[in-house]
Amino acid sequence: MIITVTLNAAIDKTLAVPNFRLGRRHRAVEQTAMAGGKGVNVARALRALGQPVIATGVAGGPTGTRIVEHLTEEGILNDFVRIREESRTSTAVVDPTSGDQTEINEHGPHVAEAELDLFVDKLLYLAKGAAVCVFAGSLPRGVDAGLYGRLIEEMRRLGVTTVLDSEGEPLLVATRKGPDVVTPNELEAEGLVGREFTDEDDRRRGLEEMVEMGAREGAMTLADGCMAVLGDGADRRLYRATLEPLEPVSSVGSGDAFLAGFVAARYGGRDNEDCLRFAVACGAESTQHFGAGQLEQREVERLLPEVRLESLATPAVSAKGVL
Ligand SMILES: Nc1ncnc2c1ncn2[C@@H]1O[C@H](COP(=O)(O)OP(=O)(O)OP(=O)(O)O)[C@@H](O)[C@H]1O
Ligand SMILES: [Mg+2]
Numbered sequence: 001m002i003i004t005v006t007l008n009a010a011i012d013k014t015l016a017v018p019n020f021r022l023g024r025r026h027r028a029v030e031q032t033a034m035a036g037g038k039g040v041n042v043a044r045a046l047r048a049l050g051q052p053v054i055a056t057g058v059a060g061g062p063t064g065t066r067i068v069e070h071l072t073e074e075g076i077l078n079d080f081v082r083i084r085e086e087s088r089t090s091t092a093v094v095d096p097t098s099g100d101q102t103e104i105n106e107h108g109p110h111v112a113e114a115e116l117d118l119f120v121d122k123l124l125y126l127a128k129g130a131a132v133c134v135f136a137g138s139l140p141r142g143v144d145a146g147l148y149g150r151l152i153e154e155m156r157r158l159g160v161t162t163v164l165d166s167e168g169e170p171l172l173v174a175t176r177k178g179p180d181v182v183t184p185n186e187l188e189a190e191g192l193v194g195r196e197f198t199d200e201d202d203r204r205r206g207l208e209e210m211v212e213m214g215a216r217e218g219a220m221t222l223a224d225g226c227m228a229v230l231g232d233g234a235d236r237r238l239y240r241a242t243l244e245p246l247e248p249v250s251s252v253g254s255g256d257a258f259l260a261g262f263v264a265a266r267y268g269g270r271d272n273e274d275c276l277r278f279a280v281a282c283g284a285e286s287t288q289h290f291g292a293g294q295l296e297q298r299e300v301e302r303l304l305p306e307v308r309l310e311s312l313a314t315p316a317v318s319a320k321g322v323l
Contacts, residue, residue, distance in 0.1 A: 002046055002263060003126050003133045003160075005151075006039030006057035007119075007140050008108045009067050009080070011089045012292065020095040020102065029096075034291050035070035036090060038137030038165060041253045041293030045260030045282065047076050048295050051267060054079060056126060058119055058140070060109050061086030079126065081119040085109030092252070101250075108140040116143060123151065127158045132263055135174070136165040136256065148174035164215070165259050167191060175213045182215040183259050189220045203227055204238065204312070219262060221255050225280045225307070230272040238312040241276045243284050243303070253292025258283035260293070261300070277307040 016030035043055035055076055059067045060083035067087055071078040088106040095101075111119075127133060133155050135148045148170050152162045156178070164171065164179040167188040175182055175192060182192075186203070190196050192210055197203045203220065204227060211218045211229050219228035225242040248254075261282025265275040281303040286295040 001126075001130045002051055002053045002267060003123070003130045004039035004043040004046070004053060004055050005123065005133065005135045006037040006043075006055060006137060007111070007143065007147075008137050009035065009037040009040055009057050009059050009064070009087055010106075010108075011063050011066055011070070011087070012036030012092070013089055014092045014094060014290070016094050016096055018095060018097045020093055020098075020100070032291070033066075033070075035067045035074070035076075036292055038256055039134060040067075040071065040076075041256035042134050042136050042165075042260045042263075043071075043076050043078075044074065044291075044293030045253075045257045045286065045295055046264060047074070048293075049260060049264040049282070049297055049300075051260075051264045053077065054126060054130075056080060056119075056123060058083045058109075058111055058115060059087050060084060063087040063089055079122060081115060081122055083109060083111055083115045085111070094250075101252075108138075110142045111140045112142070116147075120151070120154075124154060124158070127155060127160050130160050132161045132163065132267060134163045134165070134259065134263060135179075136259065138166065138168075139170050145169040146173045149177035152177045152179050163259065163263060165255065175210065175215050178214045178216065180215075181217045181219065181262070182210065183219045183221065183255070183262065184210075185221045185255050186223075207238070219258075219276070219279070221258050221283065226258070226276060228272075228276055230275070235272075237272070239273065239276055240310045240312055241280045241307055242309075243280050243307045246284055246287055248287035250290050250292075251287045253294075254283040254286050256293050257286030257295050273309050273311070277304055277309055280307045
């Protein structure tokens with residue numbers, strides 16, 4: 001079983017509004033609402049890839065109830081802790097005439113300490129039957145930036161593999177605690193190592209620094225694929241995967257689909273090169289769908305031969321993360 005953790009779950013509402021103008025009154029020609037938040041998107045993609053997955057996290061108020069109902073309707077196993085404050089709704093206005101997308105994200109709910117304790121208990125319980133735990137997205141207000149790091153240590157004690165996809169302080173603190181895999185996008189990776197990357201060589205050094213900070217393995221998503229350091233000991237290698245960008249329907253959540261693809265391939269026992277090919281194809285295929293985390297496995301397979309993969313070198317880094 002794979003667990004995905006979403007502490008900032010949301011209802012993602014998308015409105016299609018032609019000729020959207022500020023300060024005007026509009027009528028949406030189309031509207032959709034689905035459960036969202038990074039971990040939820042990863043769970044949706046894993047489900048589409050036929051993997052056994054359970055989504056957990058916290059959800060509150062009538063919006064929290066809708067999140068849980070949407071997940072259940074989609075057939076995504078879920079077990080969320082109910083909290084007092086209302087979960088957020090994220091609204092995106094898509095203008096089909098210009099292709100522009102405007103996003104308005106509400107503040108997430110404040111999570112009380114007792115509620116967080118209930119969540120940690122639930123996670124530790126679920127972890128008994130899990131092989132992998134994915135921590136994805138930001139932390140809600142009131143939650144200590146060290147939470148992911150603490151949970152990563154707990155998972156290690158239980159023998160559960162951890163995958164981390166976050167940003168800012170929670171990513172930094174948790175990376176130092178030795179997650180098995182970190183999967184930031186380029187901007188998040190720059191934030192993690194504290195500088196902007198200027199070229200391919202610089203990205204490669206950045207990735208190595210990221211791993212030196214404590215992650216056992218790392219994959220940084222790029223606009224045209226990814227760069228990764230995977231493997232242990234003598235098998236440790238640096239990879240670069242590329243794919244010609246597709247004309248997107250919506251690229252929101254492509255990183256979540258990438259992560260799901262990587263985890264699905266790893267969980268299925270594929271080798272590192274195949275895992276990266278599959279992850280990149282999943283990220284790309286998901287851009288052909290409107291909702292975050294949606295993809296079609298058949299189309300992913302069709303894209304696979306188009307992913308180019310180079311094994312660059314054995315990086316001169318040793319993971320400080322135990323395992
Ligand atoms: N238009 C596209 N065509 C093909 N692949 C794409 C396209 N857009 C993104 N991808 C792929 O999707 C993966 C994830 O991309 P990106 O770095 O944008 O993730 P992200 O910023 O974490 O996205 P999100 O946070 O919205 O999930 C990458 O491997 C990238 O190559
Ligand atoms: Mg991302």
